[in-house]
Amino acid sequence: MPALFAYGFLQRAFLAGVLIAVACAVLGVFLILRKDAMIGHGLSHLAFAGVALGLFLNVLPLGAALVVAVGASLAIVKLKDRAGLHGDTAIGIFSSLGLATGILLASLGRSFNVELMSYLFGDILAIEPREVWLSVGLAAAVLAAVRLNYGKLLFMTFDRESARAAGVKVGRLDTLLMVLTAVTIVLGMKVAGILLVAALIVIPAAAGLQVASSFRGAVGASAVVAVAGVAGGLGLSLVLNIPASAAIVLLCFLAFALLFLRKKGRGLRAAPDRD
Amino acid sequence: MSLVVLRRVAFAYERTEVLVDVDLTIEEGDFLALIGPNGSGKTTLVKIILGLLRPTAGEVEIFGRRPSEFVEWDKVGYVPQKATHIDPFFPASVEEVVGMALVAGRREGGRPGREAKGKVRRALEVVGLGELGREAIGRLSGGQQQRVFIARALVTSPRILFLDEPTTGVDAETQASFYDLLDRLNKSEGLTIVLVTHDIGIVNKHVNRVACLNQKLVYHGDHAAFCRSDAFRDLIGRGDHLISHEH
Numbered sequence: 001m002p003a004l005f006a007y008g009f010l011q012r013a014f015l016a017g018v019l020i021a022v023a024c025a026v027l028g029v030f031l032i033l034r035k036d037a038m039i040g041h042g043l044s045h046l047a048f049a050g051v052a053l054g055l056f057l058n059v060l061p062l063g064a065a066l067v068v069a070v071g072a073s074l075a076i077v078k079l080k081d082r083a084g085l086h087g088d089t090a091i092g093i094f095s096s097l098g099l100a101t102g103i104l105l106a107s108l109g110r111s112f113n114v115e116l117m118s119y120l121f122g123d124i125l126a127i128e129p130r131e132v133w134l135s136v137g138l139a140a141a142v143l144a145a146v147r148l149n150y151g152k153l154l155f156m157t158f159d160r161e162s163a164r165a166a167g168v169k170v171g172r173l174d175t176l177l178m179v180l181t182a183v184t185i186v187l188g189m190k191v192a193g194i195l196l197v198a199a200l201i202v203i204p205a206a207a208g209l210q211v212a213s214s215f216r217g218a219v220g221a222s223a224v225v226a227v228a229g230v231a232g233g234l235g236l237s238l239v240l241n242i243p244a245s246a247a248i249v250l251l252c253f254l255a256f257a258l259l260f261l262r263k264k265g266r267g268l269r270a271a272p273d274r275d
Numbered sequence: 276m277s278l279v280v281l282r283r284v285a286f287a288y289e290r291t292e293v294l295v296d297v298d299l300t301i302e303e304g305d306f307l308a309l310i311g312p313n314g315s316g317k318t319t320l321v322k323i324i325l326g327l328l329r330p331t332a333g334e335v336e337i338f339g340r341r342p343s344e345f346v347e348w349d350k351v352g353y354v355p356q357k358a359t360h361i362d363p364f365f366p367a368s369v370e371e372v373v374g375m376a377l378v379a380g381r382r383e384g385g386r387p388g389r390e391a392k393g394k395v396r397r398a399l400e401v402v403g404l405g406e407l408g409r410e411a412i413g414r415l416s417g418g419q420q421q422r423v424f425i426a427r428a429l430v431t432s433p434r435i436l437f438l439d440e441p442t443t444g445v446d447a448e449t450q451a452s453f454y455d456l457l458d459r460l461n462k463s464e465g466l467t468i469v470l471v472t473h474d475i476g477i478v479n480k481h482v483n484r485v486a487c488l489n490q491k492l493v494y495h496g497d498h499a500a501f502c503r504s505d506a507f508r509d510l511i512g513r514g515d516h517l518i519s520h521e522h
Contacts, residue, residue: 033365151378158367158375161355162427165325166379167348213411214368 012132013124013234013244019139020187021200021226021248026146027181028205029218033157039076039178040198042091043185046072046098048194050186051119052105061119062131065186072098073178081171122193122245125237135187142180149173154215191230192245199249204229207256210263225255276303277336278435278467279324284333286319293319297333297492301469303434306461308478308498309471311488317471318356320488321437325353348379352428354421356439356471361420363413370395370408373427398430399423402456418449425456435467436460442474454481 031037047065054064072094079090106116118126127135146153155163156170164170181201188197208222233248240247279301286294294316301307309317322328323335326342337345370392377391399405402422407415412423421441428436438457442450458481460466470482478485478498485501487494494506501507 033362151375154367154371155375155379158365158372159355159361161327162353163375163379164327165348165351165353165355166376167346168379209364209366212366213414214409215366215371218366 009125009127010234010238012127012129014231016127016132016135016139016187017124017191017230017234017248018227019136019143020184020191021204021230022223023139023142023180023184024188024197024200025204025208025222025226026143026219027177027184028201029208029215029222030146030153030157030177031181031201032205032209034177036088036091037202038088038091038198039073039181040185040201042076042088042095042098043069043073043182044189044194044197045095045102047182047186047189047197048120049098049101049105051189051194052102052109052116055115056105056109061115062134062186062189065189066183068098069182069186070179073182074175077175077178081174119189120194121243122189122191122196124191124234124244124248127190131190135190138183138187142184145176145180149176153177192249196245196249199252200226203249203252203256207252207259210256210259225252225259228255277301278303278338279469280334280336281320281324282334284320284323284330284335286316286323286328286330292490294323294330294488295490297488299486299492299495301435301467303467304461304465305484306457306468306482307470307484307486308482309469309486309488310473310475310478311493313473315489317488318439321353321439321469321471325351325437349376349431350434352376352431352433352436354424354428354436354438354441356443361412365413367412368408369399369404369410369412369415369423372412372423373398373430376427376430394430395426398426401429401460402426416449418446418453421449421453422456425453429460433466435469437469437471439471440473441470457481 028037028040031039047069050065050068051061053068054061057064076090076094079085079093106113152163152168152173155166155168156173160170185197185201188200191197192200204226205218205222207225208218208220211221212218229248229252232251233244236242236247236251237244277300279299281297281299284294284297284299285292293314297316297320299320309320311317319328323330324337324342326337326345329343335342338347338350373395374391377394396405396408399408402425404419404422404426407419412420415423425438425441428438442453454477457468457470461468470477472478479502482498485494485496485498486492487501487506493509494501494504496504
């Protein structure tokens with residue numbers, strides 16, 4: 001199998017896949033603990049509308065998806081802040097809007113349905129060199145932004161009111177987190193496809209949260225699960241001739257299931273001691 | 276020196292008035308109890324001072340600046356109400372929780388460096404938890420968690436500390452050692468403390484100033500005079516909202 005990695009297309013797939021999956025996993029830890037795990041699903045549906053719009057207007061689908069998903073993420077933040085909508089209502093509304101718009105555009109421009117399918121199911125092995133460099137650059141920017149704001153994001157995630165009282169600009173960080181998630185979801189479309197990209201946000205992070213007693217540990221463990229999922233999924237895809245996106249997501253789920261059962265077995269989820 | 280000044284502060288949630296014409300000054304070195312029945316506006320007042328809520332009328336100054344213009348939040352420590360009602364499965368170590376306050380005011384908000392780790396260790400030693408830095412916060416007892424949040428509020432070496440009903444749900448023995456710690460911080464370190472409480476026993480034993488709130492400020496002065504005041508008799512008469520412990 002190592003010989004397979006001599007192929008350029010596989011190197012590109014591995015490099016882009018690993019970086020994007022790590023970005024997804026790191027963001028996922030914050031999103032799950034903020035109870036915003038479903039934002040990935042919402043933004044992937046909006047990215048679908050963006051891809052359909054790009055194909056309809058004959059412009060770069062990835063670029064159109066980026067504009068639509070980032071714009072919608074900002075709108076979701078504003079709606080959550082100011083409209084007084086409960087919980088994830090704003091995500092639900094925009095998610096449905098994205099899907100409906102995408103279906104409408106796909107129906108209007110019948111000639112591009114085949115290309116749209118490749119975005120729906122993902123095709124990491126067909127990733128082009130310019131897409132690799134775009135993905136590498138954006139994923140690195142996402143990880144750098146998280147690293148620069150790591151402490152403040154952690155404080156806000158753990159105790160929003162105290163973070164505000166300590167001078168953390170939580171509104172700006174909400175916006176930053178949503179924009180980074182939108183960018184990462186768009187990048188992840190090529191790895192896992194629109195239908196499965198949200199899994200890269202939720203499953204590795206949920207797996208990492210099963211083993212960690214510190215936040216740093218949770219982020220590290222999530223990244224390890226994500227990298228293992230991409231590497232293993234790509235390998236299985238080549239050996240068994242199965243879709244890479246499905247193999248990656250199923251391997252991540254397997255890791256989650258094993259870590260969950262291990263934790264259950266050790267009784268770590270027993271209620272902590274109280275006074 | 277006055278650390279906090281409120282002039283004719285009012286606040287309302289939609290049409291419900293919570294605070295009316297509150298004038299209050301907190302001086303450096305005060306150990307002030309902010310007391311009053313449920314719904315009297317104590318927590319709201321603290322949130323207004325900290326800039327978490329905007330008053331509907333009046334002026335607020337903290338270290339001589341409006342909260343919206345104030346930037347030196349490391350001078351202010353805060354332990355919110357229900358601080359210990361955290362998600363017990365949140366994956367944060369005690370060191371991580373205490374270190375959070377150190378990145379809050381920085382331009383870049385990355386991970387704490389070596390100097391910050393030293394401050395975290397010292398803050399944990401002050402509250403008697405020096406050995407538990409690597410423990411997951413969710414696995415500590417309520418009393419230990421309370422001390423972690425005090426350590427987080429102290430790690431920036433603040434000049435004023437706000438505590439909003441910090442011992443709710445904590446046993447009497449842990450409460451006693453907790454208030455001894457606050458006494459020490461106030462008397463030895465000169466830390467100004469503002470304590471929101473229902474507990475008249477705390478007022479009797481530990482604080483030197485009292486502000487009694489019931490929408491309006493009905494009393495503000497020293498502790499001894501408060502115990503002889505009509506405001507005190509009114510509060511004791513209410514009974515249903517106040518508790519009294521011997522610590």
